[in-house]
């Protein structure tokens with residue numbers, strides 16, 4: 001009764017299609033769950049992601065839950081997650097993908113799940129890292145440890161003058177650093193992010209993570225363009 005009253009005054013909508021949810025639906029409506037463009041990379045052993053990094057970084061296995069289409073349901077979801085404060089989308093997607101990965105040999109020996117970090121300023125502004133819930137749920141599903149204190153995003157502290165001079169370089173270069181490296185040595189790491197486009201951010205993260213001795217790295221993302 002109380003729940004119905006809450007729904008009457010604050011109706012819940014599907015974060016993908018924005019239609020009203022039924023009482024038995026949470027976060028994403030049943031119709032969208034069937035129509036979201038899943039990649040199934042992990043079920044079909046599709047190497048699209050490791051191939052994307054060919055010659056740039058060594059990736060053991062890689063998958064993305066959805067294909068990203070402009071103006072599609074996935075764009076709506078990720079936009080809500082990043083800019084509208086709909087944080088619950090993140091664990092929902094992590095639960096979905098984690099539930100699929102847990103039975104697959106390629107992902108069984110993963111020890112640590114690490115999110116692509118946000119810069120501290122951005123974290124304060126948004127209030128959460130949009131991939132944290134995703135990573136935590138995947139870690140829980142595949143029996144791995146979630147660690148967000150290993151890979152950090154840092155500011156380029158170059159002077160104003162040098163910033164101007166290297167403006168183009170600054171735009172493309174993202175700076176990451178490693179701390180507590182010992183805890184990822186000899187580990188299989190699953191690096192998680194929201195959307196893969198060129199892979200530049202992930203490549204920068206992998207380069208830094210590879211400083212840990214004998215680590216190997218796989219990737220799981222919410223969507224791929």
Ligand SMILES: [Zn+2]
Pocket residue numbers: 014015016017018019028029030031032033
């Ligand atoms: Zn929907």
